[in-house]
Amino acid sequence: MGKYLNRVKTRFGGDTRGMLEGGRYALLHTRTLEFDELRPYVPGDDVRDIDWKASARSGSVLIKRFVSEKHHKILLVADTGRNMTAPAPSGERKSDVALHILGAVGLITLGRSDEIGMVYGDAGGSARVRQRRGENHIESLLHCYRNHVATSRGSSDIACQLTYVAEHYRHRMLVVVVSDEPDADARLEAALTRVTGRHDVMWAIVADMPAVAIGGDGGYDVATGRSVLGAAAREPRVVAAYRRAEKERARRLAELMASRAIPHVTLSGTDGLRRGIVEMTGVWSRAG
Template sequence: MGKYLNRVKSLFGSDTRGLLEGGRHALLHTRTLEFDELRPYVPGDDVRDIDWKASARSGSVLIKRFVSEKHHKVLLVADAGLDMTARTPNGERKCDVAGQILGAIGLITLGRSDEIGMVYGDARGSVNIRLRRGETHIESMLHRYHDSDAHRGPSDVVSQLEYVATHYRHAMLLVVVSDEPDVDDRLAAVLARLAARHDMMWAMVTDRPAIEVGSEGGYDVATGRPVLGSAATDARVVAAYHRAEQRRRRRLTELLTEHAVAHVTVAGSRELRRRIVEMTGVFSRAG
């Protein structure tokens, strides 16, 4: 594996069994049945599924049990704008954690032979990487995402979502990786369009709270200006900030839930496996 996938594997692990199962739009490919196990014959079973050699060895009639082998077409949708250069509560850069999430989804698709592509960018536009399979393809996508560090523009993940809504007509699984977006009419409208056609999951990398950074609070990475200024030490301002953050997160959760988007927040790389397993579990149960 390349350096990015190896890094993700060291954090996420190699066991990807059972992840990304289900979904409304899982696609049955040519090899639709996969051998699972042998079990005793019961009346009504298809006699064509009897394993005669195994039956002779065991002394009882055994049936081959098969399961459907379902594959997805997976599209990663990633914010590569300036907002992703901010820090997480754990002190990591959000873009580094986002890259780990993207890589973890890539590892899962490797074990399932899923096709995977990516749309990433910022407010200025989107880069489209076509769907393919394989380790080399996934490593290349991760390299291109990390390589965007040198020329980031303002973040606007809704622009990437609008690009997908316009250019991807066939049903697939969308995995969005960004920070926690503000809820507005543009986001609500594009989510309604996408959720009607695709399965969706959303992993959101959280910001370090503004009130925890220095005497003037945190600063906006897009403008370099303090978020709270000298008021960061005012108890009433801090309380109001907490209330506003709670309202913002509640509105976002309600919007994603309304459109059946499985979602999690990720505060750092130490949470990577737990949060991805949580998100894919919600997705599988919904399917």
């Protein structure tokens, strides 16, 4: 494995059995080489599947049936804006936590031969990597994410990436969003309405570092470079009001996710990676 997938595997582990099974639909059907049974030929069957010896013995044309495998087409939707350069509650950079989430989903797809692609960007726009399979492809996705977080100059705006998905992806997919904590505003609600109307969606959120947990004059906004609370961070009434506002913001976001039946998890760092991914994918798998 490449360096990023290896790094993810040390946190997530290598056992992905049973993950992403079920769901409301399998998006790509293929067949294995494992023989299942013989059945009579019907018009439209592939003539390459005819078993000529068995047909000669039975006096009728028989075809071989093979065990079917169900795969998914998966689209990662990743925030590469400036917000992802801020620290998570664990002290890790948010982009590092996000990279582990993206890599964990990639590891799950390896054992299932799922196709996986990515849409990424910031408030300035979106770009994409086409869906393919394989270890090298997933490693290149992680390299792409890392490089764009490092060079992005725009602020985070995951509604921009979701709107891009709604406009450019017409066939049903499993969409896995990885971002920081967005505001549940009208733009995000409208984008989610469009995307969930066609696709299944799961969402892994990388938590913000609380501004009042920094000490001194509080934290600063990486998007603007300004202090969040300034000297007021020392005043108990201001801190209490800030915490109420953050609790309300989290409640609105949770309600938006619930209203769109989106399984989601919030991660404070990579220590909770496996637990969070197992929880999120388990909810989705049971949805079918």
